[in-house]
Amino acid sequence: MPRSLKKGPYVEESLLAKVEKMNQSARKQPIKTWSRRSMITPEFVGLTFSIHNGKTFLPIFITENMVGHRLGEFAPTRTFKKHGATTDKATK
């Protein structure tokens, strides 16, 4: 079930404050965040976020198309090491 429209999109308060500050200052630096659950709002467009994937921070530039998605959708948390009997796990 989707979130109630009455509440509006969820964005971490502290992150929103940082975004506003960054939009006012001229130079754009990546905003480091752990808040993968925050929804991308129109104010985010044009900024770069360093999104935590559980291990490192991935720099993601936000474009207009990404509005309405969550930050975490752009920083995958799993790495896929390929299948197959020929790969010897012990040697890697």
Added chain:
Amino acid sequence: MPRLMGIDIPDNKRIEIALRYIHGIGPTRAAFILEQTKIDPGKRANTLTADEIRAIIAVIQANFHVEGDLRREVSQNIRRLVSIGSYRGMRHRKGLPVRGQRTRTNARTRKGAKHTVGAVRDKAERNALKNAAK
């Protein structure tokens, strides 16, 4: 035979059924269309008058995207997900389930028919493969 929305030629079934042959129209929309046009759902598709066909087409065009338009819309949505580099787009690209279903078993609709990988039994053969990979 009546032609609706381009190439769709539903046969001599009841129209409430025949309409569902159009991509984008299922039971709910078929019932809605017939209610709007006041056509008897039990009427056979090939007995429709030209006026009734026109009325059906008008209702469909006013309310729904069907056939080519719908397919284009869907593929555009997928292309958007892929191009913005989202998780869902990545799953589409890899041909895996998009909505968090398990993939340890099942997921055959997305993954296609089974292809067995299997271990290489013979030790010498296995080493040969391993060295070839390096």
